Amino acid sequence: MRGIKMGIAAAALAFAATSAQAADITIKFSHVVAENTPKGKMANKFAELVHERLGDRVEVEVYPNSQLFGDNKVLEAMALGDVQLAAPSLSKFGKYTSKLQVFDLPFLFKDMKAVEKFQQGPKGQELLHSMEDKGFIGLGYLHNGMKQLSASQPLIEPADADGLKFRIMSSDVLAAQFEAVQAVPLKKPFSEVFTLLQTKAIDGQENTWSNIYSKKFFEVQDHITESNHGVLDYLVVTSADFWNGLPDDIRPVIKKSLDEAIAYGNKISMEKAEADKKAIAESGRTTIHELTDEQRAAWVESMKPVWKQFEGDIGKDLIDAAVASNG
Ligand code: SIN
Numbered sequence: 001m002r003g004i005k006m007g008i009a010a011a012a013l014a015f016a017a018t019s020a021q022a023a024d025i026t027i028k029f030s031h032v033v034a035e036n037t038p039k040g041k042m043a044n045k046f047a048e049l050v051h052e053r054l055g056d057r058v059e060v061e062v063y064p065n066s067q068l069f070g071d072n073k074v075l076e077a078m079a080l081g082d083v084q085l086a087a088p089s090l091s092k093f094g095k096y097t098s099k100l101q102v103f104d105l106p107f108l109f110k111d112m113k114a115v116e117k118f119q120q121g122p123k124g125q126e127l128l129h130s131m132e133d134k135g136f137i138g139l140g141y142l143h144n145g146m147k148q149l150s151a152s153q154p155l156i157e158p159a160d161a162d163g164l165k166f167r168i169m170s171s172d173v174l175a176a177q178f179e180a181v182q183a184v185p186l187k188k189p190f191s192e193v194f195t196l197l198q199t200k201a202i203d204g205q206e207n208t209w210s211n212i213y214s215k216k217f218f219e220v221q222d223h224i225t226e227s228n229h230g231v232l233d234y235l236v237v238t239s240a241d242f243w244n245g246l247p248d249d250i251r252p253v254i255k256k257s258l259d260e261a262i263a264y265g266n267k268i269s270m271e272k273a274e275a276d277k278k279a280i281a282e283s284g285r286t287t288i289h290e291l292t293d294e295q296r297a298a299w300v301e302s303m304k305p306v307w308k309q310f311e312g313d314i315g316k317d318l319i320d321a322a323v324a325s326n327g
Contacts, residue, residue, distance in 0.1 A: 025058045025250065029085040030068040030077070032190045034214035038144050038272055039087055039234060040064050042265030049257035058250060060085075066191040072170060075237070079135060084242045087142055087234040091171040097130045098313040102322055104173035105310065106180075106229050106303040110326045112143060112270060115231050118325035123318055128235075137243050139236045139255070140262045143269040144208045146228040150221040151204030154287070156295055158302040164203040167193050174206075176306045177230070181299075190215075197221055208232045210269075213276035218286045225289045226277075229299060236262060 029046065033039050047060035063069075069077050071088040075096065078086060090103040102108070109115045118124045119141040128138030149155050151164060161183040168174040168185045178185040186202060190211075196202045197220040205217065211232070212218050236258065246254065281288055291299070311319060 024056065025246070027058065027060045027084045027254075028063065028068065028082070029060055029087075030063045030074050030083045031087055032066040032071050033064065033211060035064050037210045037214050038265045038269040039142060040214075041268060042142055042261045043087070045264050046257055046261035049260060050254060053253050053257060054250065058254065066189070070189045070191055072189055075136065078237070078239045078242075081239070081242065085236070085238050087236045089144075089169055090141075090231075090233050090235055091169040091174060093131065093235065094171055096134045096136065098310075099127055099130045099315065099318060100235070101171065101173045101310060102127075102314045102318045103231055103233060104171050104177070105307050105314075105319065105322075106177045107300045108307070108319070108322050109231055111228075112145060112231070114322075114325045115143070115233060116266075118322050119233070121321065121325065123321040127318075131237075132240060135240045136237050137240050139238055139243075139258055142234040142236055142262050143266045144210060144232045144234065145269055145273040147206045147208055147230045147232050148212065149204065149206050149225040149227045149229065150212060150217060150286075151223050151225075152200065152221060153203070154223045154289055155204070155225045155227075156289060156291070158299050161204075165201075167196055167202050167205040173306060173310055174230075176309055177303050180303045180306055193217065194220065206230070209273045209276040209280065213280055218280045218283065221286055223287050223289060224280070225291065227291065227296070227299065229303070 029043050031039055031043055035041070035044065043062045043064070047062050050058050050060045069083060071092045074083060074086045074088060077083045090100050093100045109118070124141070128140070131138070153160065155161055158181040161178070161181040163182065163184065165184045165186055166178050167188045168178065170187045175185040175187070188196060193205055194215055194217060197205065197217060204221065207217065212224065218224065243251070280286060307319060
């Protein structure tokens with residue numbers, strides 16, 4: 001009898017566990033960068049906040065360093081329900097919308113303050129919804145920072161890039177940007193960049209201080225030009241099916257946690273850029289070149305025709321709004 005009672009209790013416990021399991025929500029957050037970057041830290045902070053607020057009801061699993069999906073696959077995986085949250089670079093949405101390409105136009109934003117102003121303004125907020133017809137919802141923008149050029153040789157004048165192979169993210173605007181200085185752009189996943197540079201299969205790349213530092217690109221590139229020629233920021237994205245299917249008492253808590261984690265990531269992004277640049281300079285592994293106003297103007301002049309080239313795809317209204325954010 002006692003045995004039967006215990007059996008019933010065990011079965012009840014097992015049932016409770018199964019029910020709890022069924023009520024649980026798992027959010028897989030996949031990204032490609034190191035944990036010690038604005039995105040890595042933001043994702044971990046988000047997981048912490050959700051755990052504090054929702055306990056066992058929602059679990060956030062963070063997969064950094066392309067462990068789960070590379071950025072080129074993550075949106076397909078999201079559409080299939082294999083991942084619920086990601087924050088790909090704004091340059092990686094070209095298959096789904098041409099509008100976000102505005103962020104790739106070279107020398108469009110004068111600094112991160114201008115980027116923030118544009119993102120938080122009406123046009124930037126509109127862009128969060130630019131892929132809803134494809135089943136994706138933009139939940140917010142996350143900063144990384146301004147991009148720098150790195151190469152196996154000094155890049156001081158635009159002619160220095162002539163004939164060099166540069167890895168780029170999967171963006172036609174970025175391809176046009178390098179073609180404008182007679183360089184050869186190659187679209188490759190982030191996870192391959194270090195090896196491509198190390199083996200000299202490519203000559204250079206463009207990236208932020210935090211990515212150049214955390215992925216050790218500076219150890220295999222003799223020269224970095226502080227060009228600040230473009231922005232590398234992220235769209236925190238989810239699938240409409242997942243988002244709309246969340247229970248009504250859970251969705252606002254997740255959104256609040258995400259907003260706070262993004263604010264934290266954005267706050268540390270500038271400090272990280274400075275600290276990582278300093279660490280790279282102090283490593284003595286590479287030479288950092290600053291451009292004179294005249295040298296920078298020559299890069300602007302060479303690359304700016306790209307704006308006109310993509311005006312039809314992006315929309316003049318968006319480009320004008322981005323330019324206005326510099327004021
Ligand atoms: C990232 O910061 O998420 C990756 C950027 C890149 O692909 O260069």
